[in-house]
Amino acid sequence: MKKFLGCFGLAGLMAILAACGTSNPLGNEGGGGGGGGTNGPEIHGIATKGPLNGATVTVYAVTDATGANGASLGTGTTDSSGKFDITLSSAPTGPFRVAVQGGTFLSDVDGKTSITNTATLTALVTTPSSIPNPINVTLATSLLDTMSQGYAAGLTPPTSSNKRGKHSTAAAGSSCSGGVTAGMTCALSSLGGFYGGIPSAGGSGFGGTPTVTSSSDIDAFKIGLLSGAVEVCANKAYPSNPGNFFTAIFEDASDLIFDGLNNGKPIYLDNPTGTTGKVPLSSTALTTDFLLCLNTFVNTSTVLSGSGISTTTISTTTGSIDGGVTSSPLTPKALGLSAGSSGAIASLALNGKQYLFVAARSSGVVVIDITDPTNPAPMINDWPNVATVLGADVGGVIPIIGTASHAQVVAFAYGGQTMALLNADMMISGDPTKAADESAIVDVTFKPTFNPANVNPAEVSGGSGWVLGGTPDPGRHGVWMASVDGYKLLDISLASPDFDPSNSYPGLPVTGGNAYPSPSQIAENMGADISHNLLFAGNYYGVQWVDLAGGQIYLMDSTDWATLTNIRSSYTVDGNSVDSSLQVGMLTFEDTTDIAFLNMGTATLTPGATGTPGTFTPATGGLVVLDTSVLTGNYYTFSGSAVDSTTHYGLMMAGYSTDMGVFQVQDPSSVATGSSWNGAANWSVYHLANANTQTDLGFYYEEALDPHAVGAIFNIGNSKSYGYLLDGSDLHVLQIDLAAFVSATQDATGHQPAGDPSAAGGPITAYTWTVPTPTSTKKHTHPEQHIPPAH
16 A cells, blocks of 8 residues: 655755754765766765655755855665655755655555655755765654754744744844855754753764664654654654645644644644645644653564564653654743643643533533634533543543543542543533543543542642642653642653652751641642753742753742741741743732742752752842732732743632633843843733623632632734633633733732723633533532641
């Protein structure tokens, strides 16, 4: 059986393989036919998407400034091993490109299916005085070539200064601009980090011949996995001509943002080199979709399974790639691979769509398609049986790309030990009214191993729980959880997920401070910044910083802790979130008008003695407390927050009132010398009981209790940031256009909307659902506020 890999006619934008390998004797072995001239050097190479047999190889001189092809320097043909030998007509005096077209190769999945290649793969050699031997031409080098041209054009990946996650123009004379030679250096670093660190110890960088049958060269093994995963994605995304998928992803990479667009314009699989089409490339093709295809390849490839490579090596390598994709600047932060907070609302984008997952208490888990936030009737699936499976109301959900071939969700009950690993794909596509689908969404239920000495759950103001929050960490194949035993990694790659004892940190109070009596002190909803390997965990008696890379714990120094305790003398921090782009942490307190901002990027970490925690100290002016009552004259109470790391808008919620607030984090790097950082660039607060919600939304908003049901999400469809709040009836979610809320006409204080934001056309709208079965019939009640015992 033959398949066909569609033509890569990417006219002026060929994806070039960065051939940066070291000398390899394989390049001197007999290869395919060569041609051209007799005055230049002979080059040797290997073209691999599976070894390409009978492909045409053309070598072009390249204009360094633009990356455009110049004169042909020689041609040749690959042999059955993908090898080629070409004598050039003249010695290159600048960069040159090796372009490979046509030929056939065997599938990386089964090793048997012959695939006709109608694509163009390329490799860019930027140092003609040191030509690699062999020159490897692969999918990875094609991406590198495309990216080097993006850098040469003056683009850079999104950084903290890019408020909406778009690329910026590199400063003239920067190390990445000025041509493809300089651009290639930056492309190698960017793409190497994206795939989990290439070059790595024991690897040859992007110069190794891709393989999934040997892990002796770990970089070549990674690139082999990349090749197999992309083959899976191509056949899934556009089976009628999967080759068009490759053309499209090269174009996607050209602007240094892996978002399915080329400088904001759609890329179409049915016309990848044109401007119109009907089948757009998925916005998540190179990120979450790729990771799922990687899992599918690892789980189904007979070539890989027959190679004898250990499952440990496979797991470690895929984990490295997962972590690289999660943390890379090339990956939009809005996809949900990482999260800055750990409440009961989270999102995940896959297959070009974006979904909201809500721990809807007695209603179970609700999934909402928020791809188009203006759609008045989106897909809403309520899965109430999850509450039955857990044996209690659902308290938290953490969507994650793990090791399965489908996206998953870890769900837990606030007051119980039972958890469930759910099939997110089935939750999106299934029918909650069908018993078979209700059963099919549950991959596994389990009880992780808790310390038997801790016989009681941790108590907080809204009740008690064995687990009080969690955040995904795809690179470690797990979820970090704030548990009764401290901060622990739940390994979801296990048949029955359990805590990893080698990734565990105790929950601690500030040094010298009061400790929560039983069993330990943990954050009710921790913050996290997995891209910088840290957990941010303020609790009632301290603020804890966990360095996951260094395996160290740091506690806020006593002086700055005293600043926070002055806000509330009995107990202090109730919720945490982190803007991972700006490296700013937010701390909300237990029902106060305040929110604190910590510049984590300038804090000083001082290690402790062996076996003891260190301390972290904010830089001068790096810890700012905003008291919203000072300017508004009203006492609003807040207890939790979430922040979008793309636009830096955040949402505050109350635990025992219907108050809410919106803020935008001020970029610390934007503050002029001599001026003070304010923490928030702008903010506005509101009491939802003042809104005419019964008329405009159709219901009165009720307070939602712990754990904090608050989310702030950048919508990848319309490039706006939205906040989400669960209504206490468990039947509604408010959606707040965060920028519109702050920019709406304010009253005389300047920090409160002058009108009703829930009125028609206003920034607050709502999603509503009905429980599809009688599984959840109990009346929803609010317990009295519980204050922890005095110490």
